[in-house]
Amino acid sequence: MSPYKLIFGKACHLPVELEHRASWVVRKLNLDLxxxxxxxxxxxxxxxxxxxxxxxxxxxxxEKTKQWHDKKIHPRNLEVGQQVLLFNSKLKIFxxxxxSRWSGPFLITQIFPFGAVDLEDKSRRKFKVNGQLVKxxxxxxxxxxxxxxxxxxx
Numbered sequence: 001m002s003p004y005k006l007i008f009g010k011a012c013h014l015p016v017e018l019e020h021r022a023s024w025v026v027r028k029l030n031l032d033l034x035x036x037x038x039x040x041x042x043x044x045x046x047x048x049x050x051x052x053x054x055x056x057x058x059x060x061x062x063e064k065t066k067q068w069h070d071k072k073i074h075p076r077n078l079e080v081g082q083q084v085l086l087f088n089s090k091l092k093i094f095x096x097x098x099x100s101r102w103s104g105p106f107l108i109t110q111i112f113p114f115g116a117v118d119l120e121d122k123s124r125r126k127f128k129v130n131g132q133l134v135k136x137x138x139x140x141x142x143x144x145x146x147x148x149x150x151x152x153x154x
Contacts (some may be wrong), residue, residue, distance in 0.1 A: 078136075080111060083106065083136075084134040085118070085135055088101050104121075104133075106119040106120060106121055107120045
């Protein structure tokens with residue numbers, strides 16, 4: 001019993017075995033061996049062309065998918081000293097429908113290559129996170145720009 005049969009539960013037929021059986025059938029039926037060989041070569045060429053077309057189609061699909069994905073990505077302009085909010089992915093486990101998944105604000109102390117950032121919280125604790133998990137905190141800017149309008153009856 002072969003290892004293939006132990007794993008997959010059926011016998012493995014190699015292309016060499018199939019070719020041998022095909023030539024045996026040709027000899028048994030007294031068919032033209034050269035015509036059968038030419039037909040087999042034609043089938044192999046068609047198979048190669050089919051594989052090449054499949055490869056090109058897969059390549060085109062991947063390029064289109066990458067363009068679509070890259071179109072959806074917004075550039076993040078993070079700077080040292082900027083306040084940001086951190087996305088807490090662990091809250092997905094708990095069903096807090098109205099809970100915010102953003103915590104913070106945190107201060108950016110250092111930006112590393114390839115998108116990693118060093119954050120500092122209010123208690124001066126530093127930690128490193130992925131730059132995709134942060135977004136700019138607008139809280140203090142909005143508070144400073146707050147205006148009031150008094151409405152009176154005329």
